[in-house]
Amino acid sequence: MCVTTRRSLRLADREEIAILHGRGETVREIVRVLDRDPSVVSREIRRNTRTSGYRATTADQRARQRRARPRACLGFYTPQEKLQQLLLEDEGQAKGESVVPTN
Structure with a gap:
C-alpha cells in the first residue's frame, strides 16, 4: 500500500x-x-494534538527534539575497544587464567 520509504x-x-x-x-x-502507513499518521496525530489542535510547526519542532535527545550508552564498545577486549580474553585463556570483567 505505502510506496514511500522515508522514515520520518x-x-x-x-x-x-x-x-x-x-x-x-x-x-x-x-x-x-x-x-x-496508517500507523505513522495516527501516531503523529496522537503524539502532537494538544488542546489547540494539531499544529504542524509545533509537531515538527517536537519531532526534532526527540531525534536530538542524547542516548545513554548501554555497554557498547567501539571496534578498537572490542578488539582489545577479545585479545585480552585470548591471552588470559592461553595462560589458563579465569577472565572476569572488572566493570
Whole structure:
C-alpha cells in the first residue's frame, strides 16, 4: 500500500496532516493523500494534538527534539575497544587464567 520509504515525516507532510485533520478528514483519508502507513499518521496525530489542535510547526519542532535527545550508552564498545577486549580474553585463556570483567 505505502510506496514511500522515508522514515520520518517532513514539515510539508505535517502541514498536510494539519490541514486535512482540521477539516475533519479521517486518518484513512489523510493516508490516501500522503501515501503513508496508517500507523505513522495516527501516531503523529496522537503524539502532537494538544488542546489547540494539531499544529504542524509545533509537531515538527517536537519531532526534532526527540531525534536530538542524547542516548545513554548501554555497554557498547567501539571496534578498537572490542578488539582489545577479545585479545585480552585470548591471552588470559592461553595462560589458563579465569577472565572476569572488572566493570
